[in-house]
Amino acid sequence: MSQAHVMFRAGGQSFAVASSNVQAIHDELSLQSVGDTKKWFLGLAVADGVLIPVTDLAGYLKLGQASGRTFSGRTLGISPEVGVGALRVDEVIGVDDTATKVSDAVLPQALQANSNLFSYSLEASTGEHWVLDVPRLLQSKRFIDIGVSA
Amino acid sequence: MNVSRVVSQLTSTFTTRWQRLSRHQRIAFAILPIVLLLSIGVLLKLLSSNGTIAQQASPTNSVVNNDNVVEPESVQQRIAEHSSSVMTLQRWLLSGRNSKEEAGISLTMLQHLQAIAVDPSNDLAWQDYSDELSRLENAVEKQAITTPEATALIATLRYDYAQLRGSVAGMVDSGQDGGVVAAPTITSRGADNQALAKRSSLTPWLLALLPLLASALATVAWLFYQASQQPSLEQPMLRTVDSRANQNAILQLLDEMEPLADGDLRVQATVSEAMTGALADAFNYAVTELRWLVGAIKGSAAQVNESVGKTRDSANSLAQASGVQAREIHRSSNYLNVMSDTMAQLSAHAAESSRIAVDSVEQAQQGTLAIDASVKGLVNIREQAHMTSRLMERLVESSDAIKKHANDIQRVAKNTDLLALNTTIRAAAATGGGETSELSRLSAEVTQLASTLRIATRDIAHLAGIIHQDAALTLSSVKKTNSELDAGHQKAILASQSLKAIEAVSHDLQNQINDIASKTLRQAGVVRQLSANMGVINGITRDSAVGLQDAASDLEDLQLMANALLTSVAGFSLPDTDNDAADGDANDSVEMPTSASALVAKKIKAAVKVDHRSQELAGFGDEPPTSRNE
Known part of the structure; x- marks a missing residue:
């Protein structure tokens, strides 16, 4: 049996994260903007009684213009065991545990700048999904430094 | 045999007595009877001429005149x-x-x-x-x-x-x-009557002169008898002074009377104490009367000639004018006939217009009924449209409600989908090893169900939107239809009112056209009667023209007769007026013809006037007056 992954889309690209890295999927979170922060940092929100920062994944990956990013998508709540945070995506396709891992897939050009976050992809019925390394993302300096001056 | 014996005896006696006369006596007794007989012949001729005219002009005679036949x-x-x-x-x-x-x-x-x-x-x-x-x-x-x-x-x-x-x-x-x-007609008879009137005035004088001449002839015969009783002039013993004086007187008388045989009325016998004095006086009286008579005849004939010429010219002018008048009257009658026909046609057209007006009234009534029915139908349609409008409003509201509920269902489906995803994620986390459990399969089914529900609700919302849009369009259309129905209803009411007004106007028009038709018909009858009257007048005028032509012709004949009369007395020589100024009889001879001619002219004019009047009356069918022939 393969590992279950949450399949989603953001910035025109298909991604997947391990279901263990996701605590819950939120819909219509009430965001509170924070000044002097990067544009991809959407603000703070309360989910299940916990204050969490919400990041626009497509903006962070610099896919915003290509995907036509909006604020109407869903938010993937990161499991507390991995870190505190939430990723705003365009569409959550579902949970798939039947996708096949593809190791030698070529990373799309749009993702080349963040190639350290993607190591393999999954081939599912909905297409090719690049698996995002959530712990590395949360620990990266650029992701943590949300201030404008930085 | 007795007759021849008597004639022989008379001849013998006359020869015997003739031989007893002297030469002068023989001359006198040869000339005097001839002169007297000539005078009597002239008088008889004049009387015969008057008698002929009288016979021609007599109303009891035939109107046929051989000089004027056609x-x-x-x-x-x-x-x-x-x-x-x-x-x-x-x-x-x-x-x-x-x-x-x-x-x-x-x-x-x-x-x-x-x-x-x-x-x-x-x-x-x-x-x-x-x-x-x-x-x-x-x-x-x-x-x-x-x-x-x-x-x-x-x-x-x-x-x-x-x-x-x-x-x-x-x-x-x-x-x-x-x-x-x-050819002669009433007019010619009237003219002849005038001539008769003139010439009949001469007849008494002629008749009075006849006995005088007869007496003179008898006197001559008596003198011849007396002279033949005396011894013959050739017997010298019987020659006395008295007989010679008488002989001279007789010879003088014969010399003085001799020009009378040539028609010289200027002769004047010498009245003396001789035995021929009385005879000369009688001769002078007879010559005077004859002179007066010839003068009167000449003057009257000249006056008649002049008057008749003028009257004839007037009659010709009147005849031409009557012809023109008859033609104009005939033309006017034709125009009146044309006018009558035109008015009859107008009457027929008016009657046709009246019938059309009646049809127009009926059509207007039917149109009014039809429009009233249309108004009722429009009212019903408007009520139905209002009901449809209300139903459409309800349909729009219902579609809005459906859309709202569809959104709720879609939100539920979305939440269900989200719940299923989280459940799956929890289930995956619960297995720890990454294997899917029953919960995760249930979650997957719920997710599929939520997806199906989302799709269905999306389609329902789409259909509800279409229904809402169509209902809104239908409602707008119905509202527009309602407004147009209201306008049509108002127009139909106005049309009904207009048709009623047309009906009233057509009714009035029909009455007026009927009035025009009846009046036109009456006028056509009046014009026809006028045309008939013009025809009668035309006939009268034509008859007048013909009568005037005949009158002119008769006047010409009368003028010829006057000329003939002048010719018949032209052989008589009358004394000059200046020479006879001292003589009272000469003045009378000048005045009498003038008076007579004036009287004749006046009678001719009166006769022509009476003739015109009688012709006019005759044209209307009246009986001519009894004085026409007088």
Whole structure:
């Protein structure tokens, strides 16, 4: 049996994260903007009684213009065991545990700048999904430094 | 034998007594009886002339006058000449560019003339010919015939027609069909009566002179007897102074009387104490009377000649004027006939217009009923449209509600989907090893169900939106239809009111047209009666023209007779007025003819006046007055 992954889309690209890295999927979170922060940092929100920062994944990956990013998508709540945070995506396709891992897939050009976050992809019925390394993302300096001056 | 013996004895006795006379006595007794017999002959001739005129002018005699007869051959010749004129007119009209129809009229006139030539008493042919001639006159009046020659010839034809018709009418009236035609009419009798009046005034004088001349002749016979009783003048023993004086007196008397044989009325016998004094006095008296008589005859004849000439000219002018008047009256009658026909047509058109007005009233009534029905239908349609509008509003509201509920369902489906995803994620986390449990499969089914529900609700919302849009459009359309129905309803009401107004107007129009039709019909009758009256007047005028022509002809005859009378007395020589100024009888001889001529002229005018009046009355069918022949 393969590992279950949450399949989603953001910035025109298909991604997947391990279901263990996701605590819950939120819909219509009430965001509170924070000044002097990067544009991809959407603000703070309360989910299940916990204050969490919400990041626009497509903006962070610099896919915003290509995907036509909006604020109407869903938010993937990161499991507390991995870190505190939430990723705003365009569409959550579902949970798939039947996708096949593809190791030698070529990373799309749009993702080349963040190639350290993607190591393999999954081939599912909905297409090719690049698996995002959530712990590395949360620990990266650029992701943590949300201030404008930085 | 006895007669021859008596004649022989008388001859012997006359010869014996004649031989007893002297030479002068023989001359006297040879001339005197001749002169007296000549005088008596002249008087008898004058009396005979008066008697002839009286016989001609007598109302009891026939109106036939051999000097004024119209021979049938003359009538036929005049008809032929008239036909020749019509043929000339036809050739002219045929040569014209716009007078072909008038040429046909002239051809018809020729046909009528042929019928007239066969039977001149055919009044219908005469009337038809006159009508065709009137058509040509109307063509001249309408400028259809413009050439002066044709116009003048048409006028001449009318004048000739009046004369020809009058001549033939006189022929028919005298009852001499195909025989000698008497031209004199009432007018000529009136003129003859005037001549009779003048000449009858001379008759008493002539009759008085006759006994005088007879007495003179008897005196001469007695003197001849006395002279023959005496011894012959050749017997010297019987010659005395007295007998010589008497002989001289007789010779002088004979010398003085001798010019009378040549018609010299200037003779004057010497009245003396001799035995011939009384005879000379009687002779002078007789010559004076004869002088007066001849002077009166000359003066009266001259006056009659002059008056008759003037009257004849006036009669000719009146005849021409009557002809023109008859033609104008006939033309006016034709116009009146045309007017009557036109008015009859107007009446018929008015009646047709009245019928159309009635139809218009009926159509307006039916239109009013139809529009009323349409108004009711529009009211029903408007009510149905209002109900449809309300239903559409409800449909829009219902579609809005459906859309709202669909959104709720879609939100539920979305939450369900989210719940299923989280459940799956929890289930995956619970297994730890990454294997899916029953919960995760249930979650997947719920997710699929939520997806199906989301799709269904999305389709429902889409359909609800379409329904809402269609209902909104339908509602707008229905509202627009309602407004148009309201406008149509108002227009239908206005149309109904207009039709009712049209109905009322058509009804009034019908009444007015009926009034016009009845009045036009009455006017047409009046015009017809007027045309008939004009026809009567035309007949009177034509008769007057013919009568005036006859009067002019008779006056010409009268003038000829006056000239003949002058000629008959031209042989008499009258003394000069200056020489006879001292003589009282000469003054009388000047005044008497003037008075007589004035009296004759006055009587002629009165007779012509009475004749006109009698003809006018005769045209209306009245009986002529009994004084007409007086």
